[in-house]
Amino acid sequence: MLTLKAAGLLDVDAGEIITPGIIRVDGDRIVGIGGEPEGDVIDLGDLILMPGMMDMEVNLLMGGRGERPVLSTVQDDPPTRMLRAVGNSRRTLRAGFTTVRNLGLFVKTGGYLLDVALMKAIDAGWIDGPRIVPAGHAITPTGGHLDPTMFAAFAPGVLQLTLEEGIANGVDECRKAVRYQIKHGAQLIKVCVSGGVMSHTGTPGAQHYSFEELCAIVDEAHRRGLRVASHTHGADAVKQAVEAGIDCIEHGFLMDDEAIAMLVKNDTFLVPTTRLADAMDVSHAAPELQAKAAEMFPRARKSVKAAYDAGVKIAVGTDAPAIPHGKNADELVALVDRGMPPVAVLRAATTVAAELINADDRGRLVEGLLADIVGVPGNPLDDITVTQNVKFVMKGGKVFVGN
Secondary structure, X not given: OEEEEEOEEEEOOOOEEEOOEEEEEEOOEEEEEOOOOOOEEEEOOOOEEEEOXXXXXXXXXXXXXXXXXXXXXXXXXXXXXXXXXXXXXXXXXXXXXXXXXXXOEOOOOOOOOHHHHHHHHHHOOOOOOOEEEEOOEOEEOOOOOOOHHHHOOOOOOOOOOOHHHOEOOHHHXXXXXXXXXXXXXXXXXXXXXXXXXXXXXXXXXXXXXXXXXXXXXXXXXXXXXXXXXXXXXXXXXXXXXXXXXXXXXXXEEEOOHHHHHHHHHHOOEEEOOOOXXXXXXXXXXXXXXXXXXXXXXXXXXXXXXXXXXXXXXXXXXXXXXXXXXXXXXXXXXXXXXXXXXXXXXXHHOXXXXXXXXXXXXOOOOOOOOEOOEEEEOOOOOXXXXXXXXXXXXXXXXXXXXXX
């Protein structure tokens, strides 16, 4: 038994700070809130305790130190990506993010689900990192937004990916691709529904999969109890995705009011990754891609506030490494800048994210839940930027930062 003693703790549901912040931990669980300290005491002084934050869109196998854009696509083998992921995982955890969704590999792996392996290594305690909900390979059509040979505009036959690596065309291949990911440990399915800012092929909002293909992907996932997340920008593509039963829209930069209303009606989540509109460096991209960014990013800054005002369930996601691993809290600051109240943003990073991944064992500082706890130097309800300066991190009762 040990006790964390701090100036206060965040009650996410009530939207208030409880003082003083007393949390008793036994093993990997919270066993008491308030009252007198018991066992060993970790005195955290003026810090405010809050639940471990969650990032619903990262790719820990990409980015980070040693990454060489474009060249990494053809030079990095799976072991190299795994080793880079060790540093990315550590930085993410030390930033106060104790749970992430690794949302879809789109690199040559030989069919191995690297994010599943990374999850197992972290769970076994071999390396430090957040809890991972892995998607395996993102499912995308030939030439779709998450076909890496499209990103680099490779010649035909160069670095072609297989169905097992997520390239699927037609209903039958889509079903088989989903089944392969599930067989090898994916806990959700990621599908590419539309183009994006970095797509060489077509407009960013253009729908990539037919409605029949989307329905097949959703059917396969839902029958096995997995949710489906979709990279989707265009308003029409969002509507088709929601109608097909997809559970979560990633980005949604070009949504219109009708698409937003459909998200509300169908209880569909949105992970807006809005910090991209400020932080993504496209200065070295092709002129046509820079033009897409100039069109999309201003609309992205507006769409998230419209979605929040309409009542869409919003969860925090960064799309790291599109913003650096370890800078995940920048997304919380960006959401407040867009007009969301800090308490709503904190819920988006905790309770709403927990609901999105069907996890009832985290997201709150409540007796019986996992002891995933972070400490920040101030009241995040008053100043969301304190989440960028995490001073204490505990995951499952083990201290990784502080003390």
